[in-house]
Amino acid sequence: MPELPEVETVRNVLAREAIGKRVKIVHVTDGRAVRRHKTAKDFRALLEGRSFKSVERLGKNIVVGLDNAHHLVIHLGMTGQVLRAKNAKEPKPKHTHVVISFTTGDELRYVDQRTFGELYVSTPPVEGAEVEISKFARLSIGGDGLSVRRQVPELAHLGIDPFEDQVGWDRFAAVLRSRTFGLKPLLTDQDIMAGIGNIYSDEILFTAGLMYDRVSESLSTIEIRRLHRTIPEVLTEAIKHGGTTLADEMFVNPDGETGSYQDLLQVHAREGLPCYQCRTPISKVVFHQRATYFCAKCQG
DNA sequence: CAAAATTCCTGACTGC
DNA sequence: TGCAGTCAGGAATTTT
Numbered sequence: 001m002p003e004l005p006e007v008e009t010v011r012n013v014l015a016r017e018a019i020g021k022r023v024k025i026v027h028v029t030d031g032r033a034v035r036r037h038k039t040a041k042d043f044r045a046l047l048e049g050r051s052f053k054s055v056e057r058l059g060k061n062i063v064v065g066l067d068n069a070h071h072l073v074i075h076l077g078m079t080g081q082v083l084r085a086k087n088a089k090e091p092k093p094k095h096t097h098v099v100i101s102f103t104t105g106d107e108l109r110y111v112d113q114r115t116f117g118e119l120y121v122s123t124p125p126v127e128g129a130e131v132e133i134s135k136f137a138r139l140s141i142g143g144d145g146l147s148v149r150r151q152v153p154e155l156a157h158l159g160i161d162p163f164e165d166q167v168g169w170d171r172f173a174a175v176l177r178s179r180t181f182g183l184k185p186l187l188t189d190q191d192i193m194a195g196i197g198n199i200y201s202d203e204i205l206f207t208a209g210l211m212y213d214r215v216s217e218s219l220s221t222i223e224i225r226r227l228h229r230t231i232p233e234v235l236t237e238a239i240k241h242g243g244t245t246l247a248d249e250m251f252v253n254p255d256g257e258t259g260s261y262q263d264l265l266q267v268h269a270r271e272g273l274p275c276y277q278c279r280t281p282i283s284k285v286v287f288h289q290r291a292t293y294f295c296a297k298c299q300g
Numbered sequence: 301c302a303a304a305a306t307t308c309c310t311g312a313c314t315g316c
Numbered sequence: 317t318g319c320a321g322t323c324a325g326g327a328a329t330t331t332t
Contacts, residue, residue, distance in 0.1 A: 001324090001325075001326090002326095060326080075326085076326095077326060077327085078324080078325055078326060114324095114325090116325080116326060116327080117326090190326085190327075197325085197326070198324095198325070248324090289325085290324095290325075291324080291325090
């Protein structure tokens with residue numbers, strides 16, 4: 001469930017609290033959380049002794065720059081949490097899979113009920129090696145996204161990041177007209193757009209006044225520009241409110257704080273409740289195996 | 301080539 | 317009260 005705004009909220013805290021710290025010891029208590037590595041020991045060896053130099057985000061990935069040009073990548077999956085602890089004595093929550101202890105005595109714990117998320121240390125490509133970057137991200141005319149992809153090959157396949165990549169509406173229009181996409185599958189496909197999941201695709205499409213099953217190539221220029229503008233608008237507002245914490249309370253930032261954007265959701269998880277714009281009850285359908293909320297009157 | 305189905309996982313919830 | 321079944325869904329993998 002963590003999507004771009006939640007991941008950005010975590011990134012903000014880590015950038016403030018973890019940059020400059022050196023990793024002393026890594027404990028892996030569930031190897032599934034580091035499954036990209038052959039063994040948990042490999043993961044530990046790549047991380048122990050390294051300092052955190054930067055904390056970036058690409059799509060739903062947190063990318064920690066290490067002092068040896070490697071990167072620690074964290075993906076929260078559905079139920080992953082990164083939690084700070086002042087020291088090792090603080091009780092560890094259930095489903096704590098990885099503990100990163102700093103030389104300063106404090107810790108980061110990776111907690112993940114369903115273990116869909118993962119951590120791994122990415123090795124930079126050898127000098128001069130070509131990293132194939134996704135064709136949608138290549139539409140970017142600048143920003144940090146392209147350099148992150150070149151340094152972290154595992155993320156090179158990601159599509160357009162709404163903040164890290166700079167893609168104007170005209171290039172966005174070219175994406176929409178390049179093939180037949182349903183709008184919701186387009187927004188949630190990480191290889192086309194990076195960072196948007198089930199909650200924010202519903203919110204973006206409502207705010208843009210577009211139906212989830214509209215076909216991309218049927219959009220007018222005005223509709224394309226509206227969608228292009230709405231994506232960062234909705235996500236920016238959600239980041240301001242610290243992300244969305246739904247009833248399951250699965251999302252909290254590293255300080256254990258919930259977000260508040262759930263109070264501002266227009267359609268997601270509001271089945272049967274009146275639309276804030278027109279009072280029509282919000283509808284829910286299953287579309288492409290995903291719960292989809294919309295206002296039948298406001299979206300066309 | 302792409303799109304659809306399958307898999308991973310735990311906890312909450314439903315029906316009997 | 318207990319127990320089997322269902323659902324939630326991001327993304328890699330497998331199948332169609």
